Amino acid sequence: MKSFSLPSPGAELVLIERDVPEPGPGQVLVRLRGWAVNARDLMILRGFYPKPVKPGVVPLSDGAGEVVAVGDGVREWSPGDRVAATYFPKWLSGPGTPEKTADDLAGTLDGVLAEYAVFAEEALVAVPAHLDFAEAATLPSAGVTAWRAIVEEGRVAPGQTVLTLGSGGLSTFALQFAVLGGARVIATSSSDEKLARLRALGASETINYATTPEWGVAVADLTGGGVDHVVDVGGGGTIGQSMLAARSGGHVSVAGVLTHEGAADPVLVLVKQLTLRGLTNASRETFQAMNRAIGHSGLRPVIDRRFAFEEIADALKHVESGTHVGKVVLESA
Template sequence: MKFFSLPRPGAGLVLGERDVPEPGPGQVLVRLRGWAVNARDLMIVKGFYPKPVKPDVIPLSDGAGEVVAVGEGVRTWTAGDRVAATYFPDWLSGPGTPEKTADDLGGTLDGVLAEYAVFAENALVAVPAHLDYAEAATLPSAGVTAWRAVVEEGGLAPGQSVLTLGSGGLSTFALQFAALGGAHVVSTSSSDEKLERLRALGAAETLNHATTPEWGPAVAGLTGGGVDHVVDVGGGGTIGQSMLAARYGGHVSVAGVLTHEGGADPILVLVKQLTLRGLTNASRETFQAMNTAIERTGLKPVIDRRFGFDEVAEALKHLESRTHIGKIVLESA
């Protein structure tokens, strides 16, 4: 089987071949058919990721495929089942803890950038039947994190307002989930062309943050004092404006850190009595709840571009360009 590894951060990916692994007791062998790339993957490959990465790691956390064999004692899965791997294999349910989130795919553990991989029986979820493998591969990171921000942690109710930032995979998922939940969604981007696409996905109002750098107060003005929920993916460069955009007593989910520069005055958290919640992915239980909703509604992830398995370098380069809308995926022939 083919696989990619990273000899050391910044060294570039290396294509290799090895025997297809055998599943041991309690394990499942999956033939991977679809993969998705994330900003985290780019950081790991370039050597900028601040958390531990195992030597010679197989990168990528997001993959989907079909079960081809199971080890002794496995009862949940049989050959032919369509599955996706969970980002944190040990986080099955409940709140996150250091123990549950200690190991992650493509970081401390080998990831999914291979034609075959072995997973623990309970580190997989069934994927919605109407999605192809590449679409299903967008769910483990961007989909689950957006669902947690908007629905699980945010507690979205119909008629509330939500602000999403940019047009990446997590933000487009957050927009779709919020719109499906009956929210009034405001979305920002630096591109008028992208804003048009975001409106087509369900954004009621849009703002160009390049031409409106003080977009926080502008959003508050559009929504009669501020939005109920903000899904912030920018980090230091956006959190200050996000807090200005939130209503008094509003909820701000910090779901990504694309920029470290800038800053925010913490007095806003006090004065506006905001809930500022950092989150990274979620449990297997949350993943399953999201998939149930996706299957019931027929939601389709937004795919910007599809690459072949061998074109992972081109896919990461496209991700780095930040010209995409939604997710960038790889798929096998």
């Protein structure tokens, strides 16, 4: 089988031939058919990721495919089942703990950028039947984190207001989930073309942050005091404006750190009595709940471009360009 590996952080990916692995007791062999690229993958590949990375790691955390064989004792899966791998294989339910989140795909453990991979029985979830494999591959990171921000932690209710930042996969999922829940969504981008696409996805209002650098104040003015929920993916460069955009008593989910520069006044947290919550993925139980909702609603992830498995370098360059709306994926025949 074909598999990619990263010899060391900052090195070029290497395509190698390996034997197809055999599933041991309690394990499942999956033929991977779809993969999704995340900003985290770029950080790992460029050598900027702050957490441990296994030497020679197989990259990418997000993949989906079909079960081809199971080891002794496996009861939940059978050949032909359509599945996706969980980002944290040991986080099955409940709050995240250091023990549950110690190992992650494409970090301490090999990821999914291979034609076949073996997973523990409990480290897989069934994917919605209406999605193809590339669409299903967008769910483990961006989808699950957005669901946790909007539904599990945010508890967004009909009629509430949500602010999403940018047009990446996590932000487009957050927009879709908020609209599905009956919320009014305000979205930002530096591109008017992207803003038009976000409106087509259901955003009620949009703001170009390049032409409106004080977009936090603009959002507060637009909503008569601020939004109920902000899904922040920018980190240091955006958190200050996000806090300005939130209403008194509002909720800010910090779901990504694309920039470290910038400063935020902690006085705003006190004065506005804000809740700031950092989110890094979620449990298998949460993943399953999200998939049930996606299956029931028929929601489809936003796919910007599709590449072949061997075109991973081009896919990474496309993500790095920042021109995408939604997810960039790989797929095999």
